[in-house]
Amino acid sequence: MEKKKNIVIIGAGFAGLVSARELERLGHTVTVLEARDRVGGRTWTDQRMGHKLEMGGTWVHWMQPYIWAEIQRYGAEIISSPICDEAFWIVGDEVKTGTEADVDRLLATAQATIFDGSRALFEQPHSPWLRAEEVAAADKGTVLDRVRGGDFTDEELAIVDAYWSAGYNGSTATASPMMAVHWAALSDHRLSLLDDQTLRWKLVDGMKGIYSQIAADVRGDIRLNTVVDKVHDHGKGQGVTVTLTGGSTLEADAVITTIPVGAMKAVEFSPGLPGHIQRVVDEGWNCTGFKIWVKCTGHRNVLTYAGSGHPIALMRTEYFLDDGTMIMVGFGSDHTAIDLNDVKDVQQAVNAWNADLEVVDTCGHDWNADAFTGQTWATPKTGQFVDGHPKKLRHGNVVFAGSDFAGGWNSFVDGAIETGFRAAREIDTELPA
Known part of the structure; x- marks a missing residue:
């Protein structure tokens, strides 16, 4: 019989936990190392402000195949975020008002222009490397350059700027146009479906209801509060040495690392990182922003948009509490611009927004300042798109997984799960016994 392998997995987020579960199913032995005192990674369901809130990844959809399979596996349920009947958006120095439907109409034509080419470049959206040279050639300018110079009003451009400031969770002045085009391809080239997949449906019991069950299905050791300092690949058939803070080591046939790009500088990889990863480590992703939860007085379904120069780009109602307050979720492009x-x-x-919103409480986790992430969800700067969607995750005896490197929903939980499956398969089928 083929010799089964001993695998060390760095990170107990969705990618790490799924790869551990799948490798064990295939007969391999796994040890999971997690720097935090909890599992979940950049998904973290916590009790805040009198409600269960997602401090990281939140939204799911039945057209995101990997997370939907896990939802069915573990019997989770989903619920819709509210449709907003009040909308406020800023154009220059003026605040405009209307409904969510009004905002959608203003977005429609400009977004269709941004999405142009999605069918040709991403005929198979979960395999974006099939036309890598064409995609790389089109990865020029910024997402807003695709609508500049067109027949669009200042109002349309302002809302598009706000939309993508939140979507890229970073500056639209440096945002690769290809991520928006790819998201469109993953959404049947329709803005309405894109909005449904990225900001409409969430889990009734939170992400913890799934990631905790995946962790419970892992039979191997999940070591919390365990920080990795070094990963040394000895070469073909020679295995990998993982050095922990404090000097102790683990030997493995292979390592799966799910460390986000923003935190990779803290770990020494030898003989070195693959070129496409090192480039992004040096440059950083575009995701310099934040997610925030804001409790306000009253019960109103409110949506707000504000473009570059405003701390919060998008905010909308999510929950109503029995004490007469509501909780809104918001996103901005610069985590240093506001105290969450x-x-x-x-x-x-x-x-x-002059929306008569009285803030009574607020909270958020600064993922960019978090030493174990150094970023929010991975969004590419101009020229980085192909680097973030590699066809192969394995390099020697080290496999680079996590939502930063998904083929499909890169930067979403669905993408993290995808790479967990891919990492397990590449080790099982490609790594020499």
């Missing part, structure tokens, strides 16, 4: 946990600071940002 300061009511006065957030109130000042919210006042820009």
Whole structure:
């Protein structure tokens, strides 16, 4: 019989946990090392402000195949975010008002222009490397360059800027146009489906209801509070040495690392990182922003948009509480522009919409300042798209997984799960016994 392998997995987020579960199913032995005191990685369901809130990844959809399979596997249920009957958006120095449907109409034509080419470049959206040279050639300018110079009003351009400031969770001035085109391909080239997949449906019991069950299905050791300092690949058939903080080591036939690009500088990889990863480590992704939860007085279904220069790009109602308050979720492009946990600071940002929103509490986790992530969800700068969608995850005896490197929903939980499956398969079928 083929000799089964001993695998060390760095990171107990969705990618690491799924790869561990799948490798064990294939007969291999796994040890999972997690730097935090919890599993889940950039998904983290926590009790805040009187409600269960997602501090990281939140939204799911039945057209995201990998997370939907896990939802069915573990019997989870989904619920829709509210449709907003009040909308406020900023154009220059003026605040416009209407409904969510009004905002959708303003977005439609400009977004269709941004999505142009999605069918040709991404005929198979989960295999974006099939036309890598064409995609790389088209990865020029920025996402907003695709609508500049066209027949669009200042109002349309302002809302598009706000939309993608939130979507890229970073500056639209450096955002690769290819991510938006790829998202369109993953959404049947329709804005309405894109919105449904990225900001509409969430889990009733939170992401923890799934990632905790995956962790429970892993028979191998999941070691929390375990920080990795070095990963040394000895070469073909020679295995890998993993050195932990404090100097202790583990030997493995192969290693799967799910460390986000933003945190890779803290780990020494020898003989070195693959070129496409090292480039992004040196440059950083475009995701310099934040996610914030804001509690306000009243029960209103409110949506707000504000473009570059405003701390919060998008905010919308998510939950109503019995005490007469509501909780809204927001996103911005610069995590240094606002104190996520300061009511006065957030109130000042919210006042820009003149929406009569009184902030009574606020919270968020600064993932960019988190030493174990150094980023939010991975979004590419111009010229980085192909680097973030590699056809192969394995390099020697080290496999690079995680949502940063998904073929499909890169930067979403669905993409993280995808790479967990791919990493397990590449080790099982390609690594020499």
